[in-house]
Amino acid sequence: MTFDALSRDRIETLHAEAEQAYRTLGEAGLTLDLTRGKPSPAQLDLSAGLLSLPGTDFRAADGTDTRNYGGLTGLTELREIFAELLGIPVAQLLAADNASLALMHDTLTFAMLHGTPDSPAPWGAAPVKFICPAPGYDRHFALTEHLGIEMLVVDMLDDGPDLDQVRALVGDPAVKGIWLVPTYANPTGAVVSHEKAAALAALETAAPDFRIYWDNAYAVHHLTDERTTTAEIVGLCASAGNPNRPLVFASTSKITFAGSGVSFLGGSPETIAWYLRHVAFRTIGPDKVNQLRHARFLQDAEGVHRLMDGHRAVLAPKFEATLQILAERLGPHDVATWTRPRGGYFVSLDVPDGTATRVVALAKAAGISLTPAGASFPYGRDPRDRNIRIAPSFPSMTDLTAAMDGLATCVLLAATAQALESGTGRS
DSSP states (O other), X not given: OOOTTSBHHHHHHHHHHHHHHHHHHHHTOOOEEOSSOOOOHHHHHTTGGGGGOSTTOOBOTTSOBTTSSOOTTOOHHHHHHHHHHHTOOGGGEEEOSSOHHHHHHHHHHHHHHHOOTTOSSOGGGSOOEEXXXXXXXXXXHHHHHHTTOEXXXXXXXXXXXXXXXXXXXXXXXXXXXXXXXXXXXXXXXXOOOHHHHHHHHHOOOSSTTOEEEEEOTTTTOBSSSOOOOOOOHHHHHHHTTOTTSEEEEEESTTTSOTTSOOEEEEOOHHHHXXXXXXXXXXXXXXXXXXXXXXXXXXXXXXXXXXXXHHHHHHHHHHHHHHHHHHHHHTGGGTOOEEOOOSBSXXXXXXXXXXXXXXHHHHHHHTTEEOOOTTTTSGGGOOTTSOEEEEXXXXXXXXXXXXXXXXXXXXXXXXXXXXXXXXXOSBO
């Protein structure tokens, strides 16, 4: 990712070309947004049938009138669909309201206030630390920081977190958990291997109440014909003698309607009982009418896969266009690397060290909004200032290609400027 092999004259020429391209970009008057992994209108339209459900029959399969109070566990018929998809027994999976982030917030807050089934005291009675593989999901990090939990960074590799780094940290009894997006991780697209999942399940930890926060947000969000499977962490932990260790989160947020979906929490029987005991003080029950419409619309696990095939038809061309522009604009200059995800919602772009903040600022000035540099790291601090998360899902293809071409121009401008400022290049 250097210009060492080029002459200084050649770098100056590339810089001048990038400056001219950037001036043209600024004159275009763009207003483009690549900040968040939101489904596009075309994806949301795939679930339009939800709006006519459940019709006039509001009764669930067991006769429950879904319009009324109660039912903290959620509707069985919907739990059965996602239990199959997530590899969790139905009795150990709850269906809740629209946001899995709310479940993560609740479980962390309950642990801070009351402790877990394995805790000698509430977590909040002493300093708490969490392991945060990075690059990772910014909302995980924001929630952790909001609750005053110290974040410890480990490297996120192609097959999961660096286990040597994890083992070096869990000897501290203040380390209470680890965040993971196991399938198509945000933002790299990494998939936690079965071997690493098993190692995490059996990990010797100083804290008896160490938890794996297993956010399976993209379990069925494939970009290819391959349906990548997720390690079944609940069973692995039970077999390893740590049944209460995992808390599994998922939702339909990027399956049906992002703002009007259903979230899920899975874990051991004791963990589920613990959660229900505490959440009963917060709510009288979830939106069962919405759960019923989802159960009837999706029908079964294969119905979910069919729907996700529709999403793939919309998303895959956008990812292909993103990767093609990066390859064509940046590949010949060897100034960046990027992931080629098999699923999920993001492409992770690494630009020359020390230039990500500059690239994002240049893009913003040209009318292209990007996630802030460093957002994929705890406290928003990327120690190498190189990572940029790209979210191709929401823009139209026209807007996406314009934004990616503009982003490539900003990367080249920042890279050539840095090279010239540092005196890089053969004389």
